Amino acid sequence: MAAADLATHPGHLARRLQQAHHLLWNTMVSEEITSPQFAVLNALVAEPGVDQRTVGERVGLDRSTIAEVISRLDRRGLLHKVRDPRDGRRFVLRLTDEGLRTHRKLAVRTARMNQVFLAPLSAEERTVFFDLIRRVADAAEGLRNPAEPSAARG
Amino acid sequence: MAAADLATHPGHLARRLQQAHHLLWNTMVSEEITSPQFAVLNALVAEPGVDQRTVGERVGLDRSTIAEVISRLDRRGLLHKVRDPRDGRRFVLRLTDEGLRTHRKLAVRTARMNQVFLAPLSAEERTVFFDLIRRVADAAEGLRNPAEPSAARG
DNA sequence: TCCGGTTCATCAGTGCACTGATAATCTGAG
DNA sequence: CTCAGATTATCAGTGCACTGATGAACCGGA
Numbered sequence: 441m442a443a444a445d446l447a448t449h450p451g452h453l454a455r456r457l458q459q460a461h462h463l464l465w466n467t468m469v470s471e472e473i474t475s476p477q478f479a480v481l482n483a484l485v486a487e488p489g490v491d492q493r494t495v496g497e498r499v500g501l502d503r504s505t506i507a508e509v510i511s512r513l514d515r516r517g518l519l520h521k522v523r524d525p526r527d528g529r530r531f532v533l534r535l536t537d538e539g540l541r542t543h544r545k546l547a548v549r550t551a552r553m554n555q556v557f558l559a560p561l562s563a564e565e566r567t568v569f570f571d572l573i574r575r576v577a578d579a580a581e582g583l584r585n586p587a588e589p590s591a592a593r594g
Numbered sequence: 595m596a597a598a599d600l601a602t603h604p605g606h607l608a609r610r611l612q613q614a615h616h617l618l619w620n621t622m623v624s625e626e627i628t629s630p631q632f633a634v635l636n637a638l639v640a641e642p643g644v645d646q647r648t649v650g651e652r653v654g655l656d657r658s659t660i661a662e663v664i665s666r667l668d669r670r671g672l673l674h675k676v677r678d679p680r681d682g683r684r685f686v687l688r689l690t691d692e693g694l695r696t697h698r699k700l701a702v703r704t705a706r707m708n709q710v711f712l713a714p715l716s717a718e719e720r721t722v723f724f725d726l727i728r729r730v731a732d733a734a735e736g737l738r739n740p741a742e743p744s745a746a747r748g
Numbered sequence: 749t750c751c752g753g754t755t756c757a758t759c760a761g762t763g764c765a766c767t768g769a770t771a772a773t774c775t776g777a778g
Numbered sequence: 779c780t781c782a783g784a785t786t787a788t789c790a791g792t793g794c795a796c797t798g799a800t801g802a803a804c805c806g807g808a
Contacts, residue, residue: 443640444701446653450711451615451629453727455764456654458612460734461605462766467737471767475605476794486597493756499600500610505795507757512793529756529803547598557604560733561726569726572719573607579714580614583621609794616796625797630764647786659765661787666763683773683786755804764794774785 450576461557468553469546472516476501476509478550481543484519484535491530492521518542604730615711622707623700626670630655630663632704635697638673638689645684646675672696 446452465475473481479499484490487498496506510533513519518539524530535543558566600606619629627635633653638644641652650660664687667673672693678684689697712720 443636444704446633446636447728448708448724449704450708450723451612451619452633452654453724453731454608454612454615455630456731456735457727458605458608459654459765460731461608463738464734465605466766474793476609479600479606482597482600491756500606500613501794502796503757504759504797507759508794527756527804531757550598550603554602554604556737557730557734560729565726568722569604569730570602570607572715572723572726573611574601575714576711576723577607577610577614580618580711583710584617613795620796628763645786655764656766657787658767658789661789662764681774681786685787749808751806751808753805755802757800757802759800760798762796764796766792766794768790770787770789772786772788775783777782778780 464553464557468556469549473542473546476505477513478543478546480506480509480513481518481535481539481546484533485540485543488534489532491524491532493530495533513539618707618711622710623703627696627700630659631667632697632700634660634663634667635672635689635693635700638687639694639697642688643686645678645686647684649687667693 461475469475469478476499480495483495483498487494490498492506492510493503495510496503499506501509510519510521514521517536520534520536521531522534524532558569561569615629623629623632630653634649637649637652641648644652646660646664647657649664650657653660655663664673664675668675671690674688674690675685676688678686712723715723
């Protein structure tokens with residue numbers, strides 16, 4: 441078995457794509473707030489008052505990672521984290537004014553960055569790009585929980 | 595500015611794609627050797643005796659990360675790292691027999707995993723998938739070093 | 749009321765990934 | 779030969795990401 445060509449390895453391409461994105465993010469969006477952190481702010485704009493686990497589900501982060509991201513946002517004063525009076529296990533999360541301002545500012549820059557990032561592709565290609573990646577990612581995630589609704593479609 | 599739909603954010607998709615890959619890798623290839631570690635082994639099969647920096651360049655990892663990955667492979671006895679007698683700054687890297695065996699074994703499993711990973715796509719779509727990702731990643735990396743050979747084609 | 753099972757959050761451990769600073773080494777100009 | 783600048787590797791610091799183990803809280807049934 442000789443050396444393989446990494447250019448045909450989707451895992452390697454996925455990593456390169458993320459690195460490329462990270463590079464653009466740092467230069468065009470923010471050096472303070474990372475992309476996952478923005479995703480959390482965004483999720484809390486859409487659903488104020490949800491708990492940590494739910495936010496993790498929305499943005500695709502596991503329980504440990506989401507805990508760290510949220511604690512950083514908390515330390516920076518971008519969100520509040522208060523115990524749910526109706527369920528002592530949960531924390532209810534809500535953006536502060538500062539968090540809301542930050543989200544607004546970064547949302548604009550993020551849109552600009554996405555334009556630059558996707559500039560090499562035509563409008564059509566972008567649609568395909570999203571579609572293909574989503575299909576591959578969805579399928580792999582589906583393998584994790586092997587068929588929940590067994591009665592859904594015989 | 596309301597909440598954005600992350601499904602149209604390439605950065606978010608890139609992260610999800612990598613997570614999906616990580617999941618499959620762990621279950622189908624190895625829990626010990628990670629995908630970046632395999633990439634390093636693979637690079638050393640292709641070019642035995644190169645230095646650390648060059649390997650990093652081949653697999654797309656920066657100087658710090660490649661140093662850590664290599665030190666882990668070294669600790670596991672998968673490669674040798676000896677000072678270059680002709681240049682005291684460098685280390686010459688070479689796979690051990692164990693490293694070679696590991697690469698052979700994982701190369702087979704990696705090929706199988708890639709089949710499963712790409713199963714949702716037709717042969718045509720896979721070509722497009724690779725092409726689109728590569729173009730986006732290349733373009734973003736190109737923005738980092740703005741035009742090296744200024745005299746090449748003026 | 750108590751008890752078992754589930755859920756939410758945290759902690760410990762490991763590994764990838766980047767930047768900026770530092771030290772050792774090499775190289776070329778003088 | 780000597781010094782300045784470039785190159786190679788390391789270290790410190792920060793942050794994402796996962797698993798497995800632990801503890802607190804909830805919920806349903808006996």
